[in-house]
Amino acid sequence: MAGLVSRxxxxxxxxxMNQGLVVIxxxxxxxxxxxxxxGRYREFLLYAGLLTTICAFGINNSLLYFIPSRPHSVRQMxxxxxxxxxxxxxxxxxxxxxxxxxxGGAILxxxxxxxxIYVLLFVNLDFxxxxxxxxxxxxxxxxxxxxxxxxxxxxxVTAASIWRDVMPIVWSLIALEAARIVGSWIAWQRAGRSIxxxxxATEESCWREQFSYCFPxxxxxxxxxxxxxxxxxxxTKTLGVVALAHxxxxxxxxxxxxxxxxxxxxxxLPELAALKNSKGEGALALWRRSTIVSMILLTxxxxxxxxxxxxxxxxxxxxSYEPAVLIFQIYLLVLVREVFDFGVALRAANKTAPIxxxxxxxxxxxxxxxxxxxxxxxxxxxxxxxxxSRWTEGLVLSRSTMRAYHIGVKDLARWGDLGRxxxxxxxxxxxxxxxxxxxxxxxxxxxxxSAVFMALFVVFMLAFRVPEAISMLGRLRKTETLAAxx
Numbered sequence: 001m002a003g004l005v006s007r008x009x010x011x012x013x014x015x016x017m018n019q020g021l022v023v024i025x026x027x028x029x030x031x032x033x034x035x036x037x038x039g040r041y042r043e044f045l046l047y048a049g050l051l052t053t054i055c056a057f058g059i060n061n062s063l064l065y066f067i068p069s070r071p072h073s074v075r076q077m078x079x080x081x082x083x084x085x086x087x088x089x090x091x092x093x094x095x096x097x098x099x100x101x102x103x104g105g106a107i108l109x110x111x112x113x114x115x116x117i118y119v120l121l122f123v124n125l126d127f128x129x130x131x132x133x134x135x136x137x138x139x140x141x142x143x144x145x146x147x148x149x150x151x152x153x154x155x156x157v158t159a160a161s162i163w164r165d166v167m168p169i170v171w172s173l174i175a176l177e178a179a180r181i182v183g184s185w186i187a188w189q190r191a192g193r194s195i196x197x198x199x200x201a202t203e204e205s206c207w208r209e210q211f212s213y214c215f216p217x218x219x220x221x222x223x224x225x226x227x228x229x230x231x232x233x234x235x236t237k238t239l240g241v242v243a244l245a246h247x248x249x250x251x252x253x254x255x256x257x258x259x260x261x262x263x264x265x266x267x268x269l270p271e272l273a274a275l276k277n278s279k280g281e282g283a284l285a286l287w288r289r290s291t292i293v294s295m296i297l298l299t300x301x302x303x304x305x306x307x308x309x310x311x312x313x314x315x316x317x318x319x320s321y322e323p324a325v326l327i328f329q330i331y332l333l334v335l336v337r338e339v340f341d342f343g344v345a346l347r348a349a350n351k352t353a354p355i356x357x358x359x360x361x362x363x364x365x366x367x368x369x370x371x372x373x374x375x376x377x378x379x380x381x382x383x384x385x386x387x388x389s390r391w392t393e394g395l396v397l398s399r400s401t402m403r404a405y406h407i408g409v410k411d412l413a414r415w416g417d418l419g420r421x422x423x424x425x426x427x428x429x430x431x432x433x434x435x436x437x438x439x440x441x442x443x444x445x446x447x448x449x450s451a452v453f454m455a456l457f458v459v460f461m462l463a464f465r466v467p468e469a470i471s472m473l474g475r476l477r478k479t480e481t482l483a484a485x486x
Contacts, residue, residue: 025156026249027316032160035320039241040166042248044111046232051096051119053225055089057218060127062210065347067134073204074135075192080210081127089123114170121177125184151176216352220343223359227366227389231382234370239379247379249317250327283348284405288414292468294339295418299425300457302335304450307432311446323379330383337390340413342397346404354400362393417466424460428453 030038059081066077093116100107108115132140152173159172231251236244305312309328313321343355369385377384402412431452437445461469 025153026252028157029160030249030317030321032157032164033166035242035245037164037166039236039243039245039248041169042232042244043236043241044115044166044170046229046236046244047108047111047115048118048122050225050229051092051115052123054222055092055119055123056085056126056221057088057214058221059084059088059210059214059218060130061217061221062214063127063130063134065213066206066210067131070204070206073206076205077210078127078131078188080205080207082125084207084211084214085127086124089120093120111170114167114174118170118174118177121174121181125181125188128184128187148180151180213352216356217343217347220352220355220359223356223363227359227363227393228386230363230366230370231386234374235379235382238374243379246321246324247327247382249313249321250324250379250383251331252324252328284345284407287345287348289468290344291340291413292417292421292466294341295421296461296466296468296472298335298339299421300454302332303425303429303432304453306332307429307449308446311438311443315443326380327383330380330387333387334390337387337394339418340394340398342394342401345401346397349404351400351404354397354404358393358396358400361396362389365389365392417468420464420466421461421469424457424464424466427460428456431456 026038029041033041063077063081067074070077096107097112097116100109100112105112128144129141132138132144155172155176156169159169162168232244232247235247306329309332310322310325313325313328317324346352346355366385366389369388370382373381373385398412402408405411432449437449439445441448458469458473462473
């Protein structure tokens with residue numbers, strides 16, 4: 001368990017940094033661009049992000065399963081993943097450009113060609129993160145994503161500072177991705193030659209099996225991403241780019257939620273793949289433990305962000321974005337749902353069909369709510385529609401998980417430990433009563449108050465004997481001991 005916790009911690013930190021362009025750069029860009037220009041930039045990212053997910057189709061993610069289960073076919077698994085990604089990306093981008101041309105630019109508009117080029121460069125030869133995670137090597141992931149993050153932030157901010165216009169920023173990102181894809185090709189040629197010759201001799205291909213594995217998962221990822229993007233799409237098409245800018249800041253917590261939850265899931269999936277020949281009880285027990293880790297991370301982040309939501313938005317993005325505060329707080333309701341990644345448990349049991357059907361149900365519900373409620377309540381309705389759809393999807397997946405493992409609600413999770421984590425957070429949140437931290441310490445109070453809350457949160461979890469908290473503390477002490485000896 002200590003290994004899982006440490007890998008999760010490293011992956012979480014890495015993912016946070018990898019989301020830097022989404023999380024950090026807007027803080028700088030809102031000061032360099034007008035609200036309208038920032039809205040246009042978010043519109044480009046919206047189209048590019050949605051197309052990237054469709055093109056990727058979860059293919060590189062499959063390496064987390066196939067490399068641990070086929071340790072002597074590493075190079076072949078990567079070759080299959082990159083080839084399939086190239087095919088799907090070319091097909092999707094081609095169909096999208098054709099549809100945009102037929103519709104007279106109603107889909108992508110003036111950014112059609114830049115979006116197409118950027119997506120093709122961004123999605124291809126980008127398997128490294130999952131390749132290293134499958135080999136249980138999170139440190140290279142940290143180095144790779146950190147370097148990429150720094151380069152992207154420098155390019156975006158520099159371009160915005162010089163031109164104060166969206167299109168130079170876009171073309172600068174395209175140039176950066178072109179350089180990355182060349183470097184990735186060279187690096188893989190060298191890495192491929194270093195693979196043991198005995199492994200190459202026993203490599204086996206499994207194109208159909210890998211695609212069969214990717215198809216339901218990739219389809220589910222597309223539906224989930226589309227579900228997340230529906231609010232943005234409706235806002236930009238009906239209310240304009242200024243409203244999109246406010247909505248984008250209001251849902252700024254989305255990458256944080258995704259990073260924390262997916263870090264736990266990606267850390268545990270190779271372990272589940274290694275247990276695929278067991279009876280399933282070991283995989284289910286490991287998944288239950290991962291929900292506790294998710295609960296700890298998401299609860300800690302959620303309480304702090306909710307308490308200082310207004311301060312975060314107004315301070316980081318200026319008072320011009322104050323309408324985003326309510327959206328920000330509504331969106332936090334999705335945190336509790338994200339504790340349970342039922343998709344991982346179902347994939348471990350080779351039951352992937354419910355992932356697709358539940359995602360389709362969620363997107364249809366979200367669509368109905370957006371059509372009926374958005375014209376009445378405006379921007380907050382878009383966030384609320386997404387929260388309701390995600391909760392509904394979770395309830396459907398929970399039933400599928402119970403059926404897959406032949407268990408009841410009582411055995412679905414370690415409810416006692418989850419309750420103790422929630423109680424620890426509730427007791428620790430007493431330190432936020434009133435406006436003490438901001439009134440007496442100003443912005444520094446955000447850091448001080450958060451630190452006190454985190455300390456109390458950990459103390460209460462240890463007092464309540466939450467096993468994962470004890471494991472984290474033991475790992476930290478072991479690290480400190482080794483550091484002292486060195």
